[in-house]
Amino acid sequence: MLLDIEEHIVTRNKKRVHVRGSSEFPQLILTFKNHYAQKYSHTSLKDHIYHVGKFIGYVQRHFIGVAPLHSIHDCKKFTKSMVVSYEEHLVERMHLDQIKKSTLNRVLFSMKLFLDMLSTLKVNYIRYIIPQSLRAQANRSNEFVNLEEVHVLLESIEKSSSNSKIRNMCIVLLIMELGCRPIEVANIHLDDLRLSERLITLHSVKSKTRTLKMSKDLTDMIHEYLHFTRSLCPVEHNNLFVTHRTRSPITSQMISSMFSHSNKISFGKIRFSAKSLRHTYATNALDNLNDFDQVSESMGHKHRRSTEWYIHRSVQRLLAKTLPINPLNRLNEV
Incomplete structure (x- = not known):
């Protein structure tokens, strides 16, 4: 399936050269x-770039003597008062119901990433911590997949004429x-x-490294991919999953696109x-009463609160429609 959309991805990217917020300050954004x-993944980084562009634009418009901001070294002009001013501007917008608190938190986090980068590059040393009163858990969807839908998707991929169907x-x-x-899958060597x-x-950058046990079916499928697909055209890199056309490593964005395309089919x-x-x-895994710490470790969660979120969302009427398996049975075999 991925083969069928790779050309579409390339064409789409050619049409949209600039990421939102990147055209006004190209060197800084780059x-x-x-x-x-x-x-960060492509999607997350795109959102951070957009927010950083808004922050830089605000500073340039509201503070005399800051412009122009052409290179990273021009950011030496930034001061803590500029950061506080932008924070107050966002808080005012939140009080006017123009943005949600969760959005405010994401924008401030992007600004913090930019300031942390300046410090790492020894350009500016503004230390910024998001105030506790402005922190908010981003909205998260409670997504579940029933077994029938997974079967339909897999059968659709298997019946396709794509040269990448075994990989997918x-x-x-x-x-x-x-x-x-997805980014961990893209990074498998x-x-x-x-x-x-x-x-x-x-x-993963988030969770470092972890080793998990695979089922015999999955292991056999990877064997088949390596024998019939991956080995046909040797490549210089060591990545497991490659594109059919260029033999380059796949990305997390391509995996997301493959899911979207396969869903539509x-x-x-x-x-x-x-x-x-x-x-x-x-x-x-949690509903089957597996050990909490073991589930957290298998998920690659850096903090326990990431796993606790699933406990709060464990609604029985939704779980009745999810995959009726105990995912950690195989992990216990390691």
Whole structure:
């Protein structure tokens, strides 16, 4: 399926060269983007860039002597009063019901990332901490996937004429069975696999490294992908999953696009994402009374509160429609 949309992705990106907020301060935004490229996904980074562009624009418009802001070294002109002024501006908008508190929190976090970058690059040393009163948990959806929908999606991929269908089935099964993040799937290397032991190691900036047990079905599917697809055209890099056309490593954005495209083929609309499968994995694991810390570790959660969220969302009438499996049965075999 991914093969069918890769050309569409390239064409779309050619039409939209600039990320929102990047055209007015290209050098500053480029520096910010490169600084955090390995830490955040494409979608998250795009939102941070947009917010940072708004912050820089506000400072340039409201403070005399700051403009122009062409390079990162021009940010030496930034002061703490400018940061406080922007924070107060956002708080006023929140009180006027122009933005939600969760939005305010995300914007301030993006600004903090920018200021932290300036400090790391030894350009400016403004230390900023989001006030406790302005912190808010971002809105999170309670997404669940029933078994029938997963079967429909997998059958649709299997019946397709795409040269990437085995790879795409591996990706869906990995996320469904192990609850991993799309970016972790994109980062899997060949030496992260120990197929004889049915083990796979996942890497993430958020959760570092963890090793999980795979089912025999998933292991066999990866074997088939390696034998019939991955080995056909040797590549210089060591990434497990590659694009069919260019043989370059896939990205988390491509995985998200594959899910969207496959959903539209299967259901005529987007019913669930890769994140939905991860949510389903977590909720079922907790509902099956597995050890809390073990679930948290298998999910790659850095903080316990990330796992606790699934407990609060564990509504029985929704769980009745989720995947009827105990995902950690295989983890216990490690």
